[in-house]
Amino acid sequence: MTNFLVHFRSPDLERLHKQGQFWHIFFCNGGVVISQNEKDIWTVHMPLPPDTNTELLDPYEVVFKVLGGSSRGHKIDIDEILVTSAWTGHICVAEHYGSNRGQVFLSGDVAHQNIPLGGYGMNTGLGDPFAIGWKLAAVINGYGGEETDVEWVHGEGQGTVISTDEKGESLRDRIRSHVLTNDGENKCLGVEMGSRNFPSPIVLQGTDDLETPEWNEKNYIPSTSRGARARHVFLRDGDTSIHDLLGFDYDLVDFTTEGNFASSFKEAASHLGIPIATVHLPNEQHARDLGNVALCCLALEQECHVTFG
Ligand SMILES: Cc1cc2nc3c(=O)[nH]c(=O)nc-3n(C[C@H](O)[C@H](O)[C@H](O)COP(=O)(O)OP(=O)(O)OC[C@H]3O[C@@H](n4cnc5c(N)ncnc54)[C@H](O)[C@@H]3O)c2cc1C
CATH class of the missing domain: 3.30.9.10 (D-Amino Acid Oxidase, subunit A, domain 2)
Structure with missing residues (x-):
């Protein structure tokens, strides 16, 4: 279309x-x-x-x-x-990236086109001259040879990748498993959302056996374990995310009715010159349960949760 x-x-x-x-x-x-x-x-x-x-x-x-x-x-x-x-949108790739005598090279959309949804067109287009550059330098300076990169379908014979025979099926399986195991550039929520400040001198080291979810670069597991990014949760109005209430520096979320913990903590922080904002949420049982706050805040008699805003 x-x-x-x-x-x-x-x-x-x-x-x-x-x-x-x-x-x-x-x-x-x-x-x-x-x-x-x-x-x-x-x-x-x-x-x-x-x-x-x-x-x-x-x-x-x-x-x-x-x-x-x-x-x-x-x-x-x-x-x-x-x-x-x-x-x-097109998905296509040139049969050759360079002229026979190696004097002209293609790069960018003229060599390969992607449907723009992944945002790869310009990225791969810029990757081409970079890749050509260091390879050319190797050839010109005498330490590179004429071998081309080993590509997925290299040496497999024309049409193998779309053939219905066993060879085609096995090649597609190899490509599929390669893509699934090398998809870091578009599946990296663990990297984007899951970074943790732990162990860290600014995070209280407890003596209990709090469980920290396993970290991996692909998946983000929301958690309130020590040093983790504060997890998102909608408040009772169904519209406000707890993140909307957090500020730029440190935040202290106090779920108690009176809010005394936050105020005493704030006083101590101000004495030490630590920029801390307090968020008092007395009637947010769901957020409180989800936040495992009792596990996170030993210093405040298990009632509050210190997070980075
Ligand atoms: C809607 C959309 C969204 C996109 N989003 C992204 C994204 O998020 N991230 C990303 O990386 N990529 C994205 N792309 C892809 C990206 O725009 C292209 O991959 C990139 O622009 C290709 O650059 P290029 O220099 O190879 O080719 P082009 O940008 O097509 O440049 C080729 C130039 O050559 C000129 N030209 C053609 N014929 C001649 C001729 N005979 N004589 C002289 N000049 C000529 C053309 O006018 C053009 O200016 C998107 C593309 C679209 C359509």
Whole structure:
């Protein structure tokens, strides 16, 4: 299919954020809206049949239609249409990356194209000249030979990868298992969300046998173990995340009715010059249970939870 892209400027946050703040929204009609700067620059993509004459499309109407999802259009104020274009997703790869005599090399989209959803096109496009650069340097400086990289399908024979015979099946199995075990660039929630400050001089070392979930780079396991990122939980109003209440430095969440623990801790912190904010949540039993707070805060008679904001 073809996709029509409209890049535009609109300060109409009231209507754009009608369903709340977002980065991407994927609508049931196949359209997408992307917030580019959290302020006034946006992009919509609208899927269309491949034979559509996109020159006849009105970009304003396209924006309204995408934002309306599967219902009628959702009008917003638009200050300026910045760019419109049409694009079609491809997955393809050139048969050769270099000329026979090794004097010309291809890089970027002309050598291989990816559907943009993974965000790999420009990344791999920039990777090519880098890879060509160090290999060329090796050849020119005399320490590199003519061997090409071993690729997945190298030497397997034309068409093996799509053949239905045993050889094709086994090659596909090898590629599948390679992809599954080397997918770190798009499955790395453990790296993105799961970093821990433990052991650390700023985190209380307890004597109990608190269990810390196993860490791995692919998965993030929300936890309130010592030094872990404070876990997200919605509060009783069903709308506010506990993260919305945390500040920039240290936060102390006090779930007790009176809130005395937080205030005494704050006093001590202020005496030591430690920037600490307190969040008093007296009626949040669910958050309190989920947070395992009793396990986390030995220093405060097992009632509070110290986190990084
Ligand atoms: C909607 C969308 C979202 C994307 N998002 C991402 C992303 O998040 N991350 C990412 O890494 N990649 C993304 N990409 C892919 C990325 O944009 C491309 O992979 C990248 O631009 C390719 O760069 P390039 O220099 O190889 O080719 P191009 O950017 O296509 O540059 C080729 C240039 O050559 C010019 N040209 C063509 N023919 C001639 C000629 N005969 N004479 C002179 N000039 C000519 C063209 O006008 C063009 O300017 C996205 C692509 C799309 C469509």
